[in-house]
Amino acid sequence: MNDEKAKLAKQTVFSERLAVLRKNKAFIVGTSILVFWVLSAIFGKLIARYDQDFMDYDAINSPPSLKYWFGTDSNGRDVFSRVVIGSRVIIVISFLATLLGAFVGASLGLIAGYLKGKFDMVLMRILEAISAIPVIIIALLAVAAIGRSSSIITILIIGFIFTPNVARTVRAAVLGESELEYVAAARLRTEKTAHILFREVLPNVLPTLIVEFTVRLGYAIFAVATLSFLGAGLEAGSPDWGTQVADTWSLIFTNIWWPTLFPSLAIASVAVSINLISDALLEVFEL
Amino acid sequence: MSATPTLELRNLEVAYTVRGIDRQVLRDVSFSIAPGEAYGLVGESGCGKSTAAFAAMRYLPRNGKITKGSIFFEGDDIVSISEAEVSRLRRSAISMVYQNPSTALNPTIRVGKQIAEVFELNGMSSDEAMTKAQEALTTVQIADPSRVMRRYVHQLSGGMAQRVVIAMALASNPRLLVMDEPTTGLDATVEAEVLDLVRELRRDTGTSVLFISHNLGVIRHMCDRVGVLYAGALVEEGATAELFDNPSHPYTVGLLRCIPRGGLHKSTDRLDTIPGTPPALGTDFSGCVFADRCALVDDKCRSQQPQMVTIAGSHVARCFHSDGAKNLPRSVENISFAPQHDAGASNFGETLLDVSHLSKVFNQDGHKVRVINDVSLRLGVGETLGLVGESGSGKTTIAKLVLGLTPPEEGGVISLDGKGLAQTLNRRDVQDVGAMQIVFQNPDQALNRRHSVTRIVARAVERLRRFSLRNAIERAHELLSGMRVESTLHSVRPVQLSGGLKQRVAIARAFAGAPQIVVCDEPTSALDVSVQAAILNLLVDLQKQDKTSFIFISHDLGVVRYISDRIAVLYLGRVVEFGTSQRVFSGPFHPYTEALLSSVPKIDGSIRKRIPLTGVVPSPSNPPSGCVLNPRCPRKQGSGYESLCESEEPNLTEVEPGHFMRCHIPVEKLKQLQN
Numbered sequence: 001m002n003d004e005k006a007k008l009a010k011q012t013v014f015s016e017r018l019a020v021l022r023k024n025k026a027f028i029v030g031t032s033i034l035v036f037w038v039l040s041a042i043f044g045k046l047i048a049r050y051d052q053d054f055m056d057y058d059a060i061n062s063p064p065s066l067k068y069w070f071g072t073d074s075n076g077r078d079v080f081s082r083v084v085i086g087s088r089v090i091i092v093i094s095f096l097a098t099l100l101g102a103f104v105g106a107s108l109g110l111i112a113g114y115l116k117g118k119f120d121m122v123l124m125r126i127l128e129a130i131s132a133i134p135v136i137i138i139a140l141l142a143v144a145a146i147g148r149s150s151s152i153i154t155i156l157i158i159g160f161i162f163t164p165n166v167a168r169t170v171r172a173a174v175l176g177e178s179e180l181e182y183v184a185a186a187r188l189r190t191e192k193t194a195h196i197l198f199r200e201v202l203p204n205v206l207p208t209l210i211v212e213f214t215v216r217l218g219y220a221i222f223a224v225a226t227l228s229f230l231g232a233g234l235e236a237g238s239p240d241w242g243t244q245v246a247d248t249w250s251l252i253f254t255n256i257w258w259p260t261l262f263p264s265l266a267i268a269s270v271a272v273s274i275n276l277i278s279d280a281l282l283e284v285f286e287l
Numbered sequence: 288m289s290a291t292p293t294l295e296l297r298n299l300e301v302a303y304t305v306r307g308i309d310r311q312v313l314r315d316v317s318f319s320i321a322p323g324e325a326y327g328l329v330g331e332s333g334c335g336k337s338t339a340a341f342a343a344m345r346y347l348p349r350n351g352k353i354t355k356g357s358i359f360f361e362g363d364d365i366v367s368i369s370e371a372e373v374s375r376l377r378r379s380a381i382s383m384v385y386q387n388p389s390t391a392l393n394p395t396i397r398v399g400k401q402i403a404e405v406f407e408l409n410g411m412s413s414d415e416a417m418t419k420a421q422e423a424l425t426t427v428q429i430a431d432p433s434r435v436m437r438r439y440v441h442q443l444s445g446g447m448a449q450r451v452v453i454a455m456a457l458a459s460n461p462r463l464l465v466m467d468e469p470t471t472g473l474d475a476t477v478e479a480e481v482l483d484l485v486r487e488l489r490r491d492t493g494t495s496v497l498f499i500s501h502n503l504g505v506i507r508h509m510c511d512r513v514g515v516l517y518a519g520a521l522v523e524e525g526a527t528a529e530l531f532d533n534p535s536h537p538y539t540v541g542l543l544r545c546i547p548r549g550g551l552h553k554s555t556d557r558l559d560t561i562p563g564t565p566p567a568l569g570t571d572f573s574g575c576v577f578a579d580r581c582a583l584v585d586d587k588c589r590s591q592q593p594q595m596v597t598i599a600g601s602h603v604a605r606c607f608h609s610d611g612a613k614n615l616p617r618s619v620e621n622i623s624f625a626p627q628h629d630a631g632a633s634n635f636g637e638t639l640l641d642v643s644h645l646s647k648v649f650n651q652d653g654h655k656v657r658v659i660n661d662v663s664l665r666l667g668v669g670e671t672l673g674l675v676g677e678s679g680s681g682k683t684t685i686a687k688l689v690l691g692l693t694p695p696e697e698g699g700v701i702s703l704d705g706k707g708l709a710q711t712l713n714r715r716d717v718q719d720v721g722a723m724q725i726v727f728q729n730p731d732q733a734l735n736r737r738h739s740v741t742r743i744v745a746r747a748v749e750r751l752r753r754f755s756l757r758n759a760i761e762r763a764h765e766l767l768s769g770m771r772v773e774s775t776l777h778s779v780r781p782v783q784l785s786g787g788l789k790q791r792v793a794i795a796r797a798f799a800g801a802p803q804i805v806v807c808d809e810p811t812s813a814l815d816v817s818v819q820a821a822i823l824n825l826l827v828d829l830q831k832q833d834k835t836s837f838i839f840i841s842h843d844l845g846v847v848r849y850i851s852d853r854i855a856v857l858y859l860g861r862v863v864e865f866g867t868s869q870r871v872f873s874g875p876f877h878p879y880t881e882a883l884l885s886s887v888p889k890i891d892g893s894i895r896k897r898i899p900l901t902g903v904v905p906s907p908s909n910p911p912s913g914c915v916l917n918p919r920c921p922r923k924q925g926s927g928y929e930s931l932c933e934s935e936e937p938n939l940t941e942v943e944p945g946h947f948m949r950c951h952i953p954v955e956k957l958k959q960l961q962n
Contacts (some may be wrong), residue, residue, distance in 0.1 A: 020306075181733040184692055185796065187712055189750040190720050203737035 021284045030276030037270050039090040048081035052239045061256050071258035079259050083266050089240040091149050091270070092227075093158075094220035100159030102213045105166025110197045110205075112167065113174025126169070127164035135161045135223050136230070142183055143232040146261050151234050158223050162216050169212045173205040207285040214278035218271050225267045241267050291362045292319035293463050293495040294343055299334075299356035301342050301519075306450075310569025312338050314520040314576070320463070325489060325496040327510030327527070329503060329542075331815035333565055335519040336499045340465045343497060344381055345373045361462065378408055382456035386468040388448035392440040398451050399424075399436030400720070405458035423454040428484060428904075436632055443617060444903050446477035450484065457488065465497045470505065475842065476675040477901045479886035482509060483897070501815070504545065507531055508888035512601075515539050518566050518576040524595075525602030528892055533613075535604040537581045540615045545820040547849035552868065553827045558820035558849070562618045564785055575606070582616045585606040619824060624868070639836050640666040640804055645679075645699040647860075656908040659684050659695075659860040663939075666804065666853075669834040673842060673851030673868065675883070679904055681860040682840045686806045689838070690723055691715055703803070721751035721800025728809035730789035734781040734796075740767065741777045744795045751800030766795040770825065787818035794825065798835075804839045809845060823850060844887055848872050856880045859907055859915045862939055866946035875958040877948045878922040914951065922960055926952045 021027050040047055049069075056068075056076040064071040070079035108127070112120040139157045143149045177183070178201060186196045202209075226244030228234045241263040248259035301313040319324040328336045341347050343358060345365055357364050360376065372504040382400040385391040393401055399420050406416035417436075424432035427450040440448055449469060466485070470478040482505065489496060493695050500506050505512055506527070512587045513530050515523040515538065523536040534540045544559040551558070566572075574589040575581070581588065587607055592818065595603040607613065659681045666672045674682045688695045691712035695701070709715045727733035734743055745763035748754050754762060767777055770791040779849040781789050790810060797805050801931055807826065811819035828834055841847045847854060847868075854871040856864040856879065864877035871880060878898075887897040898921045905911055911918050913933040923932050924943060928951045939947050950957070 007759055133504065181727040181729065182735040183749075185725075185727070185733055186735075187688065187692065188720060188724060189747045189800070190712075190717055204735070206737075 009155050012207040015236070017284050021280060024280045024284065026276040027280035027284075030273040030280065032275035033242050033269050034277065035275075037087050037266075040084045041091045044085040044088050046086045048078075050078040050081045052082050052085045053077065054081075059265055061251070061259075069250075070262045073244075073259040074251065074256075079244075082244060083241065083262050086241050086244060086263065087266065087270075089151070089234060090221060090224050090242070090267070091236055093154055094217060094224050097158035097224070098162060098213060098217045098220045100155060101162025101216060102166050102209065104159065105163040106170045106202075106209055107111050108163065109170025110174055110202060113171040114178050114197055114201065118173075120171075124168070127167055131164035132162070133161075136226060139223075140228050140230065140232050148279045149227075149234060154224060154227060154234060158220055161223075162220070166212055166216065168246070170205055170209060173208045174201055174206060177201050190281045207281075209284065211278055211281045214274055214281060218235070218274040218278065221267065221271045221274065288840065290322055292359070292445065293322050293324075293361060294497065295319035295359040296339070297357045297359065299339075299342060299358060300354045301338055301347065302352060302354050303338075303348070304350045304352070304938045308569070309354070311354070311571075312351075312519045312568060313342065314572075315515075315519070316519070316521050317356075318514050318521060318524060320495045320497060322495055323489075323493045324512065325498055325510045326859060327500065327506040327513040329500060329506050329513060331542075331565060331817065333568065334516040336501075336516055337467055338519075339516070340383070340467050340497060340499055343463075344377065344465060345384060346377075346383075347821060349609055352860050364373065366857065367746045378459055378679050379459050381465065382459060382461040384449070384452050384456050384464065384466040384469045388445060388452045388472075389440055391452050392448060394440050396439075397436065398438050398440065398443070402451065402455050402458055405455055409459060414859075419458070420454075423458050424451070426457070426488070427451070427454045429454075441743045444477075445473050446481060446903070449473065449481055453481075453485065453488070455606075457492070459496075460492070461494060463495045463497065465499075466503070467499045469498075471500070471502070475844070475883060476677060476886045478505075479888070479897060480899070482888070484507065502888075503531075503543065504817075504888040504890045507890055507892050512769075515542070516584075518570070520576045520605065522577065522606070522796035523602075523604040524600065524891040529599060529602050531890070531892060533602070535598045535602070535609040535612045536577075536606045537583055537608070537612050537615050538577050540612050541618075542816060543890070546576070546890060547820075547823065547845045548613060549845065549848065549872075551849050552849050552903045553823075553830075555883075556849075557619050557827075558824055559619050560820045560824070561615045561817040564787075577606075582618060583611050596707075604681060619820075637668045638665050639668045639670075639704060640664075640689070640703075641700075641702045642685075643687060643700045645685065645701070646696040647684055647688060647693065648696055651908065656906075657910075658907050659688065662857075662860070662862055664855055664862070664865070666836050666838065668803075669830060669836060671837040671839050671850050673854040674838065674840045674857060675842070675847050675849040675854060676771070676857035676885075678842070679859075679907070680857040682857055683808055684860075684887075685857075686725065686808055686838060686840060690725055690806060691720075717751060717753065722803045723806070724797040724800060724802045724804075724809060725806040726790070726797045726810045726923040729813055730781070730786065730793045733793050734789060736781055739778050739780060740772065740784070740792050743781075746798055747799035749797045763795070763799070766798060767792065770795045785818075786814050790814065790818075790822055791825065794829075798829065798833075801833075802835060804836045804838065806840070808840045809842065810839075812841065812843065819846070826850065830935065844846075844884060856883070857911060859904065861915060861949065862947075862950045863916065864947065865939065866943075870943065873960055875954050876961060877950055878920050878952070878957070879916050881961060882921050914949075922952060922957065926956065926960070928952050 054077065056072060059068060060074050060076040061074055062072045068078050070083060071269060072078055108123060112123050138161060142153060142157050146153060183196060183200060186200050225242040227241050229246045231246065235238055244263040245260055252260055298318050299313055299316045300311060302309040302311045316339060328339060330336050342353060353366055357366050357839060383957055399417060399670055402420035403413065403416035406419045407413060411419065421432050421436055424435055429435050429447060429450050470481050471483060498509050510527050512520050513525065513527050513534065517538045517890050523530065523539050525864055534543055541561040545561065547558060561580055574591055576591050578584045579712060580590045593605050593607050595605050597603050598609060643663040645659055645662045647658065649656045649658055662685060664672065674685065676682055689695045689701055694710040703719065708719055712720060741760060741763050744766055745759040748762045749756060749759035768774065770789050772788060776784065781792065811822050814822065839847060839850055851868045854866065854868050856871065856877060858879050862869060864880050882898045882900040885895050889895065900919045900921060902919050913935055914937050917923055917932040931951045937949050937951045939949045942948045
């Protein structure tokens with residue numbers, strides 16, 4: 001009976017699961033926060049109260065007030081406006097980097113899990129070697145080697161680093177799927193391997209892939225923030241959160257905490273919201 | 288009843304909370320089991336059999352609760368007692384044997400230690416417990432118990448593992464043993480052995496048994512009294528023989544009629560079915576639970592809930608029309624077909640598929656394992672070839688070889704309509720691929736759960752018949768309607784369909800390429816008997832209509848006998864007997880076939896003398912010398928051919944016209960031994 005119930009639960013229709021998801025508190029909180037930041041990323045200039053580079057020389061390092069909600073930094077720039085506008089860089093870069101990693105990783109995982117054998121063996125060993133190197137070190141090395149930092153390079157590096165994790169997760173799911181008889185049925189109507197992989201198997205491992213994507217997105221936010229904090233992530237002078245923290249953190253010791261706190265909170269809130277979403281997805285899809 | 292019953296359920300109601308709503312699964316269930324009695328619960332899946340068993344052990348899943356009624360164990364109400372007292376009962380008085388022994392045992396603890404734990408729980412020292420554990424293994428007739436003690440679960444066969452579970456369940460000397468489908472996953476011969484063991488142990492210990500099974504034959508064989516559950520309500524109850532011989536609830540009557548009993552054959556009989564589908568979990572009823580599917584229904588049935596009426600003695604049925612149940616109108620007309628050809632005749636139809644010298648070697652942990660050994664088969668146009676044999680005999684592998692899903696070894700020839708086929712699928716042309724299709728055992732796995740029903744079938748039409756998408760969809764709808772899948776269901780995903788409907792979709796897909804041969808690999812073994820009957824009828828209709836040939840794989844000999852024209856009996860990757868359905872089932876039998884047939888518990892209660900197969904199926908990596916059956920052969924001893932059996936492998940020879948056997952013992956001698 002327990003087995004039967006588990007089976008029943010697994011068979012619930014996708015739409016029913018979405019209904020359950022919509023009632024999940026973690027999911028609601030997570031999406032609300034994330035939606036706010038995504039809106040900021042798109043409409044940042046409209047939400048911001050001042051231009052990101054507008055300097056008020058009469059209010060340098062002024063604490064949070066009605067005029068400057070999050071205070072101003074040492075150049076007299078409005079911290080609130082800079083945090084809102086700065087969301088675009090980090091969210092876009094993290095998203096693209098994760099997308100890249102998910103795309104390459106999922107493709108490799110699908111092929112490795114379906115073909116098995118030597119190809120699988122060799123590929124997985126290479127991917128394991130890559131995932132043994134810490135992300136920040138690779139990024140710093142790459143920036144040092146290329147000689148300048150740019151967002152494109154950050155995207156490529158983070159995407160590259162995430163590929164093994166995604167590939168491994170997808171491969172594990174595909175290994176199970178490819179034993180199922182619908183794959184044999186597809187072969188018995190002369191389907192090409194590519195069709196079997198992307199039209200038959202992929203849709204069935206999609207929930208796994210989506211959850212893996214959100215988990216990686218959370219890590220990407222941190223990675224991008226860390227790199228820009230270290231000055232290795234993005235073009236110099238961009239108003240992103242990592243750079244803001246890097247530029248202002250030394251002032252904490254002079255009791256000027258607001259230019260550091262608010263961008264830090266922003267980073268934390270995005271990371272937490274994404275984790276809440278991925279937890280909710282994990283729970284609802286029973287992965 | 289004078290003595291206090293061991294277990295008594297009184298007006299028990301159980302509900303499961305699913306997505307915040309309480310759904311009733313047991314409705315006012317009352318029955319009692321006397322000391323030493325075996326009580327059987329039967330019914331189709333989802334009717335509440337297991338729930339009743341779990342409730343009796345106070346072991347409902349977390350979302351289940353007893354909403355009304357009481358459960359008495361030896362006169363004490365156990366609904367309200369504390370968890371501690373429940374554990375004490377489970378430790379000392381009530382035991383359970385589960386369906387799947389490999390998951391019921393802990394894979395990380397040695398078998399001996401696991402059994403010993405039960406004794407230790409009851410206060411024995413660990414040395415004493417180990418000795419007792421070994422004795423327990425001896426009691427359940429495991430060969431070489433001291434070696435089995437040191438093994439892990441994965442080193443045991445299914446039958447051995449179930450014996451270990453039974454040994455553990457009996458370790459506490461229980462007064463009640465709950466057995467939930469204890470033999471469902473086992474092969475027929477192993478099932479027969481385990482059932483024999485349970486009966487013997489019951490005689491020796493006098494334990495009461497609550498026996499749950501969907502298999503009516505097993506229940507008839509094992510139980511003193513039977514209760515029939517439908518939609519969570521007990522609809523009929525009585526002494527086993529009386530209930531089976533004189534079923535008085537329309538559901539019981541229908542259930543018994545669905546089963547392809549010995550003697551029925553597709554050429555002369557159509558199976559009856561129970562129309563409609565069982566109600567969803569937690570449906571509310573104002574009248575009889577079976578009203579929607581009953582042929583005898585009237586207004587009273589829909590508005591009033593029937594009470595149990597006495598049929599004879601303790602035989603009761605919850606039906607207003609129990610008098611008429613015997614003459615329940617058939618839901619499927621029985622068209623009496625004139626036999627197409629003399630069932631015993633040897634003439635093959637025009638040969639469609641000719642398979643010769645097929646072998647397959649798998650590489651297992653560096654060992655070469657010959658799973659299929661020189662198999663040759665023939666299949667005529669519009670015929671059904673049944674493949675039977677225990678698990679591991681190579682039935683499914685043969686199907687895969689024929690379909691080209693895996694290539695055979697050098698020398699194997701598969702020819703269709705006289706034309707040799709390429710050994711692998713991607714080297715066969717579209718016509719050849721479309722000509723041979725398959726219906727898998729488990730439609731949940733065989734249908735892509737992300738695709739709609741239409742897409743699943745239309746895609747097959749598109750690929751195999753090279754139709755345009757529009758025409759393919761049109762053809763798919765025709766096929767689905769032909770399989771009686773309503774058009775409202777064409778756009779849904781497989782998960783929204785019942786098991787029977789899913790299998791109909793799978794059949795529609797198999798017929799998409801206008802196949803000449805369809806392999807049916809256990810197509811009904813995941814289905815309830817009433818659904819099975821409908822699917823078998825459908826397959827027979829399709830065969831009559833299109834002259835399609837089937838290769839039908841099943842472990843259920845009744846089903847194979849019903850649908851097959853010819854039967855090949857497989858053992859260890861070899862064909863040991865091949866002939867018309869009539870010949871194979873009526874004898875003279877190959878000793879293996881004889882043992883297989885005798886192990887099936889018959890539903891009419893007649894006892895066939897069991898011809899036991901001793902020991903376990905040998906590993907194909909190290910087959911016995913001589914005839915592969917010889918270490919287990921029930922007819923070897925005393926046949927006078929012992930030394931030949933042990934030294935030389937017999938050939939498949941024609942013993943009668945159209946009847947082939949692989950046995951050294953001459954057929955006349957076998958006939959003599961078997962009478």
